[in-house]
Amino acid sequence: MKKRFILGLVMSFLAVFVLVACSSSSSNSSSQSSAADSKISITDATGKVSVPSNPKKIVVLDFGVADTLRALGYEDRIVGLPTDSLPSYLSDLGEKDSITNVGNLKEVDLEKIAELEPDLIVASGRTQGQLDDFKEIAPTIYFSTETDGYWASVQKNVKAIASLFGDDAEKTAETKIAEIDDIVSQASSDNKDTQKTTLMLMLNEGNLAAIGAQGRYSFVYGDLGFKATSLKIEEQEHGAKRGQSSSSSSSSSSSSSSSTDSSSTSSTESSSQSGQSNPHGDSLSYESIAEVNPDIIFVVDRTLAIGGDDSSNSDVLNNELIQATNAGKNKKIITLTSDLWYLSGGGLESTKLMFDEVAKYAGQ
Numbered sequence: 001m002k003k004r005f006i007l008g009l010v011m012s013f014l015a016v017f018v019l020v021a022c023s024s025s026s027s028n029s030s031s032q033s034s035a036a037d038s039k040i041s042i043t044d045a046t047g048k049v050s051v052p053s054n055p056k057k058i059v060v061l062d063f064g065v066a067d068t069l070r071a072l073g074y075e076d077r078i079v080g081l082p083t084d085s086l087p088s089y090l091s092d093l094g095e096k097d098s099i100t101n102v103g104n105l106k107e108v109d110l111e112k113i114a115e116l117e118p119d120l121i122v123a124s125g126r127t128q129g130q131l132d133d134f135k136e137i138a139p140t141i142y143f144s145t146e147t148d149g150y151w152a153s154v155q156k157n158v159k160a161i162a163s164l165f166g167d168d169a170e171k172t173a174e175t176k177i178a179e180i181d182d183i184v185s186q187a188s189s190d191n192k193d194t195q196k197t198t199l200m201l202m203l204n205e206g207n208l209a210a211i212g213a214q215g216r217y218s219f220v221y222g223d224l225g226f227k228a229t230s231l232k233i234e235e236q237e238h239g240a241k242r243g244q245s246s247s248s249s250s251s252s253s254s255s256s257s258s259s260t261d262s263s264s265t266s267s268t269e270s271s272s273q274s275g276q277s278n279p280h281g282d283s284l285s286y287e288s289i290a291e292v293n294p295d296i297i298f299v300v301d302r303t304l305a306i307g308g309d310d311s312s313n314s315d316v317l318n319n320e321l322i323q324a325t326n327a328g329k330n331k332k333i334i335t336l337t338s339d340l341w342y343l344s345g346g347g348l349e350s351t352k353l354m355f356d357e358v359a360k361y362a363g364q
Contacts, residue, residue: 042160045144046131052139054165055119061108062124063090064154064346065143068161071176071348072169079116082108085306087339089353105343113137120164145346150219151184154351176348183355184223190363191225196295198226199327204302206312210284211300217341220298220358229292231284286321296361297327299335305342334361 040053059080060066067090069075075093083094084104093099100116103109106126113121114137121134123142134140143160146153155177162173200211200220213221213228220226289297299317304310317323317333327333336357344350 040164042141042163043156044141044160045128046142049141050139051141051164052119057116057118057120059102059113059116059118059121059138061102061105061127062122062143062346063087063105063344064145064350065122065124065157065161066090066093067344067347067349068158072162072165072172074165074169079118080113085343087305087343087350088337089340089349090344110134110137143346147214147216147218149222151180151223151351154346157346158348173348176352180348180352180355183352183359187355187359187362188223188225190359191227194225194227194363196227196326196364197229197292198296198298199229199231199289199292199294200298200300202300202302203304203313203316205308206316208284208286208316217298217300219355224355224359224362226296226358226362229294231288231292286319290321290325293325295326295330295332296364297322297325297333298358299333300341301335301338302342305338332361332364334358 038053039050041048041050056077057079058069058077060069060078061082066078066081069078076098078093078099080100080102081093082104083099083101086094100112102112105124108127110133118138121138121140123131123134123140125144128142131140131142143157145157158173158177159170162169198220200217202209202211210231211217221228301310301313303313322328340350340353345354
């Protein structure tokens with residue numbers, strides 16, 4: 001009798017255990033399925049978009065978004081990237097076996113992207129014309145940055161990306177944003193009362209171009225507080241050949257495109273085209289630079305950035321009229337990290353690197 005009673009208790013215990021285990025397994029399965037199927041609504045350049053939360057496989061066509069994902073600790077989610085044209089600060093991503101090369105900034109391989117079966121595709125300004133093609137493969141988002149309020153728009157985009165991954169990512173984003181805020185605050189403070197003027201130039205296969213204060217690098221003036229020159233900008237493609245007038249420049253520069261060119265715009269320049277300045281700069285002569293006599297000249301070498309023959313640019317800045325400016329006399333003609341400035345931008349890492357590079361000259 002006693003043995004039968006004990007056996008009954010054991011059988012009852014086992015039955016309860018099996019029921020609890022099955023219930024737990026069913027609950028976990030349901031939870032995992034729910035997580036896999038969950039969606040989140042974010043705002044990108046096209047408006048409200050519904051995308052998977054916590055995506056595991058992302059094809060990233062925008063270098064700014066790639067560096068943001070890395071800064072947030074999610075670079076392992078990147079499965080596809082245009083590694084043919086990576087700027088130097090992202091070169092290590094091109095060496096990862098887990099990341100498939102899907103082309104270059106302008107021409108991507110749709111078949112390769114489809115084979116990766118991504119949960120999410122992040123388009124760029126240079127590929128925004130293919131949004132419909134991307135959406136046939138996977139949910140797709142695209143971020144642009146504003147020339148008027150660049151840093152504010154970068155923050156908005158970074159927070160949207162972080163929201164895909166939840167609270168921890170959002171907290172990391174806030175910390176990283178605060179670090180860049182410190183750079184902005186210090187630079188704008190140092191430049192508050194400056195009377196010294198700054199000119200942004202772009203070199204392109206021997207062509208010389210100015211980037212206006214409302215152009216693709218407007219943050220140098222708007223966010224960091226550098227003072228623009230009084231130079232009047234005339235819109236021309238790529239800029240004038242050395243010593244040429246604006247009117248004679250457009251045909252000589254029209255052949256300077258490449259697969260990494262921005263004839264289809266990047267996230268940092270897409271809004272520039274609709275503004276007051278050409279994204280490749282606006283043509284000018286040595287005489288016009290001498291006339292406004294800038295105290296600082298920042299230079300972006302586009303030819304170098306896209307891997308072209310830079311020999312035609314080698315003597316452009318050695319012209320005696322440029323060297324006679326305050327910038328020339330005081331050794332304040334600064335060539336910036338060109339692949340960073342021309343190919344990327346709009347991300348946590350790229351924005352910090354770019355701000356840091358020019359902020360050291362604030363107030364000088």
